[in-house]
Amino acid sequence: MSKVGIFFGTDTGSTRKIAKMIQKQLGDDVAAKPLNINRVDASAFDEYDYLLLGTPTLGEGQLPGIECDCQAESWAEFVPNFDDIDLSGKKVGLFGLGDQVNYPDEFVDGLGELYDCVVDCGAEVVGSWPTDGYEFNESAAVDGDSFVGLVIDKDNQASLSDERVTGWVEQIKSEMGL
Ligand SMILES: Cc1cc2nc3c(=O)[nH]c(=O)nc-3n(C[C@H](O)[C@H](O)[C@H](O)COP(=O)(O)O)c2cc1C
Structure with a gap:
């Protein structure tokens, strides 16, 4: 059994692509193939000691889902x-x-x-990511000087996505002890 479960939400597929990149870098022995969160139920996380959860932000600062006009159900x-x-x-x-x-x-x-949800469920969150290199006014994903997880902006900084994913995967391998 893989140690790491990877689950994502998406509207137009970009978060799926990032999930696949992360899985590839971890390898099949370590991480299961990423699953869309709209295809699983509440028991999906049970079999894993380590989880990687990904989401875009849609609507006005919302999780993806039908309410913000996504094509399918999702995290919402x-x-x-x-x-x-x-x-x-x-x-x-x-x-x-x-x-x-x-x-x-x-x-x-x-x-x-998503961070608030998993913290409320008792998770230990790893993989915080520096806000350096991003320009924005406000973000609910900032805690102190860092984001609560990896942040990818493929709309404006696509050329940085590969190195950001690679750097973060190395970081979580170390923080998770994989
Ligand atoms: C209608 C719409 C609303 C969006 N709202 C936000 C937002 O509130 N905050 C944000 O950071 N990005 C926002 N985005 C950008 C998306 O999060 C970004 O394009 C993301 O890569 C889409 O990922 P997906 O292809 O997995 O759905 C929005 C994009 C669209 C099309």
Whole structure:
């Protein structure tokens, strides 16, 4: 069994691509193939000691889902499940996609929302990421000087995505002890 479960939400597929890059870098022995969060139920996380959860931010600083005009259900519909999920003893890394130019006042807010959900479930969150190199006014995903997880802006900084993913994967391998 793989040690790391990777789950993502997406509207237009970019978060899926980042999830696949992360899985590839971890390798099949370590990480299971990424699954769309709209294809699983509340028990999906049970079999893993380590989780990587990814989301874009859509609407106005929201998690993806039908309410913000996504093509399919996503994190917004999954969130009520967190009421019945216990993540204590699990290490969780988070990654979020957003657009700092067009949404500078709610940049990657969805990542912050996901962070609150998993912390409320008792998870130990690893993989915080520096805010250096991003320009924005406000973000619900900032805690102190750092984002609560990896932040990718493929709309404005696509050329940095590869190195950001590689750097973060190395960081979580070390922080998770993989
Ligand atoms: C209608 C719409 C609303 C968006 N709202 C936000 C937002 O509030 N904050 C943000 O950081 N990015 C926002 N974005 C940017 C997306 O998060 C970004 O394009 C992301 O890469 C999409 O990922 P996906 O292809 O996995 O759905 C928005 C994009 C669209 C199209």
